[in-house]
Amino acid sequence: MEFESIPGVGAKTAAALAELDDAERALETGDVAALAEAPGITQGRAARIARGAIRREHDDDGAFLATDRAREVYREVLGLLADRTVTSYAEARLETFFPSGARSRVEEVREFAREAMERDADAAAIDALAGVEPLSEPRDVTVRDRCLATADAERYREATDAMPELSVEVVEDARGLAELARGYSTVIAIDEAFAGVDVEGDVRVEPDATERPAEIVPERALAFFAANRDRIRAAIDVHRASDLDPDCDLDALEGALERLDDDGTPAGDAELERLTNAVDDLDAAVGTSESVANDRLRESIREQDVTVEGSDLLSLVEQGAGVDSLLSRELADEYAAAVEAARENLIDALDLDSGEAEIARRAFGEDPTFPVEHDEDAISRLREELQAARDRRATRLKTELAQDLADERENARRLVRAALELDVELAVARFAADFECTMPDLVEPAAADGGTAAVQNGRERAGGVAIEGGRSPLLDVPIEEVDPVDYEVGGVALLSGVNSGGKTSTLDLVAAVVILTHMGLPVPAEDADIALFEDLHYHAKTQGTLDAGAFESTVREFADLATGGEGSLVLVDELESITEPGASAKIIAGILEALDENDATGVFVSHLAGEIRETADFEVTVDGIEAEGLVDGELQVNRSPVKDHLARSTPELIVEKLAGEHDSEFYGELLEKFE
Template identity: 75%
Template sequence: MDLESIPGVGEKTARALETLDDPERALQRGDVATVASAPGISQGRAARIVRGAIRRQHDDPGGFLATDRARDVYRELLALLKARTVTDYAAQRLETIYPSPSPSRIEDVQAFARRAIDRECDSAAVRTALEDVESLRTPGDVRVRERCLATTDAERYSSAREAIPELSVEIVEDAQGLAELARGYSTVIALDESFAGVTIDGDVQVRPDALENPADVVPERSLAFYARNRTRLQAAIEVHREAGLEPACDLDALEDGLSRLEADGTVAGDDELDRLTVAVDDLDAAASAAESVANDRLREAIQAQDVTIEGSDLLSLVERGAGVDSLLSRELADEYAAAVESAREHLIDALELDPGEAEIARRAFGDEPTFPVERDEDVISRLRKDLTATKERRAGRLKRELAADLADQREDARRLVRDALELDVELAIARFANEFECTMPTVREPSTTDDEPSVGFAIDGGRSPLLEEPLKEIDPVDYEVSGVALLSGVNSGGKTSTLDLVASVVVLTHMGLPVPAEDVEVRRFDDLHYHAKTQGTLDAGAFESTVREFADLAQGGEGSLVLVDELESITEPGASAKIIAGILEALSENGATGVFVSHLAGEIREMADYDVTVDGIEAVGLVDGELEVNRSPVKDHLARSTPELIVEKLAEEAAEEPVAANGGSPAESPVFYDRLLEKFN
């Protein structure tokens, strides 16, 4: 696949996508999580790239939503779907599901939606677990400072910096240079085979194959991935368990590996490593405390000791330049030795040093008497270096072991999270289908004969999801249209909500999703033109633009669904009826499907040069001043208007009025109302 052929993908983005293991596969399956893992690509950008790739894959020209109102309906439906997601990923992923005229694309999403509807794992526990699931991230800021690579070759130096950027790479001339590095780093890895057999103090490893096995040299790379994503992986594990999903890997093994890893990427749960870490961190404090222990004990001994020195002895000591140290050696030798021993034992016990470490620690306090007692900083420095080196060697070994345990699970871990995130997408669709009592629609291909036109759409028991009322309070609507029809009806009778229902059903059908109805059959359309009701009469320029748009439909709109709400408002009523009649004639001849809501249905039918279908949303009557309406349009029926119903009601009431007390006429004569009613016939 030529990545730059995808809409919205340029050279820079294509290079980023090429860093993925299999970008083509990720794009084809709509894997937003994997695409978003490419450097510099956000989740929202990934969704747009995937959408472009899907269009290219299905040869989808785009533009199904041909008008502002059609796009508004899609956005409102998408918002309803996204509101039922838990993760940000699922909300972004839903944006890759869009209305398309492509049969293969509709079939693909329908298969996905059917699986979603069949899910039976939507529980509070699953939703709670999903809250912590996010797309995995590859950390790019791993640096290891206590280890370095060394080489004598400039070319190998460049290769090493590129292959293992986490470590410093140093150029040395000979073994002496290697020895100098060993004094500054806990571990030095020599890349040149020429250093094999050279004996150098410190942890120096000769690894000519190091660049071929970077995970072994710098296990922090792999562990950082798991440490950075630990919470997300643990949440994905919980989702799989609660939802009963088939996992991509051994959940117990992955969970065990994660439990052995600290948030900073270090290995957890090793007592010896913990001991060494504490010893290094607390060395200075423990040494100072040991000094205090010795000095406090020696001070008490001095205060308790009655020291007597004869004049000849004092003179002899002074002549030799002796000071307090000599006096301590002569008079308090045993007490000093005990004080120093207490300092040594305190240091060893406080740091829990092993015998080898304790041997060095004991030399931190010498046998030569001094007051106050002070540690030997050179010995402390040596002890710190040895403890650090031992700690790093053990940490490195543990990291390598853990990285090896987790090495083969990285792709499975990605899939584990991806499956959990995709479950959220499916559950959102399932919730939408359940809450709006949806069904999967039947999609029909356009008729290829000139006989009776195929059904444009047939909706049984539909309820518009765009209405704000609770679903149970919405009257179900049955409506079927073949060709072009006029829809008449009383004000506030539900004509616009019927158009919204039709638009919603058609948009969801072409998205491949379930629709809010008991049963639906929809012709596969090329595009949807939904014109909302205009506010007031259009000026000449806007009127001209509207007429041009319908002229384009008349020329090439045989695969279009056209929904129009009260087009007569664009100009004077008399002219509107003529224009609408002409538009209907052109669309009918072209084989388009359409519904035009109009209060001028009668006038339009009279002006059209063919038998225009007029359907009506019939009002049963007025009850306590409120319309009582049959929301399902009646086929081939011109619905009565609200004024007609009001006049009819007045006529009935006038006929029932009692005769006036003087024997004259009723309070209101029904004759006037009857005359008005005749005008409606």
């Protein structure tokens, strides 16, 4: 795949994508998490790249949302979906869902959405999703106690690329290996030419070392799983709490994670813990053991009367003897007991085995001295023995665990990826449930003669837009408080009605349903038959009369639409506000005539529906949101537009109310003006 052919992808980004193991799959499926693993690519950037790749695959020019208001409605709808995500990944992933005029893309997402709507938004699964994030790759793993060695420049480059965690040293001969062995605990020569060398130290000749990373540098796998342990555990919990079917043994993976500590070292091994504690506590234990011996010896001296005759004292002085000789002669048993106590204390404090205990006993010698002091050479040897045993066991455990976890690495990736994708599916499922959505039926655009264009599910359906029981999700009230709306339009139509009767919210409903349909997602309605349009032009109500320049620009925009609007859906809210009412009626009539000739579909909300209908040179459909009357000053409205009906205005209703309440010719005559 030519990455630079994706819209918005340059040479630098293409190079980053090339470093991924399976970039093409990630681009085709919109796998934002996988794309974000490329160097320098954030999750948001990954979503934009995936969106560009999808557009290219389906030959989508990205021009479906043709106006600012259309784009606003899309962002509002997308925001409602994002509000129902748990992870930041799912929120970014939703950015790859966009309204498209390409039927192949719409059908692709519809298949996904149908499956998503079958998902059960279990509370436990949603709670577990809070801990799931895309897996990260530790970039700072460095191993300093071993190195690779080679005499070949080409192998040097290969080894450096294969194992960046290790130093790779260039040597010429066995002498070079010997020098490295003095600075590293382990030297691994990767050239066959070194086979059979006899060098002091831990020097191994392993030509295939770079092919066995889990064994040679187990820290790689351990660091990866240590950094992502909580995320993987959360993904495991998601699978257990949901209907996801994992393709690996969750218990085995979880058990392997239990054997790993937060810092990437093996956990749960009693022997390693014993050795580690012994090394860490050695100095403190030695000091405590000295104190035990000296305290015991002092107590023995206090409790005994030691008599030294003059001749004996003179002899000791002449011999240069000191207190040690006195201890040896008078307190030999007590001294031996004190030393034995020190030894036992050291052995018990460090929990030493028999071999280690033998070395530890030498830390306190037989020769009497006061105060009792340890033998530093013996302690150094004990420290070296404990450290070597600890390191050997840690290395073996690391290698074993790394090999086990290396086999689980791809399983972990799939688990996390599936959990993150579940969050996307659940967002769609929850949106559909919250707004009582259904999957719309796709129909062909309305025929030019106004007839039906397609037969689906055994019945004829008009092209364009047909919504039954639709509730706009854009209203700032609970969905259960929104009056359901039925509305159908198959060509161009005017929508009339009283102020605050719901004309704008009806346009918003149509826009939201059409946008969701073209996203391939469920729509907030009991039933919906929607044609696939090439683009959506939604013009919001203009605030105030436009000046000459802005008016000219608006007319030009509609001129372009009128001459090339076939396959377009046009929604316009009170275009008459752009200029004087008389001129507005003529302009709107002309626009409707052009759109009708081009077989476009459109709904124009206007208070000048009657004037426009009289001005237009074709029979304009006028639908009306009918007010049923005023009750206690409150307007009672049937929110579903009545087909082919010019709705009465609010002033007419008020005059009618007054005429009924007062026996006055004025109100009656005034009411006749509306007829």
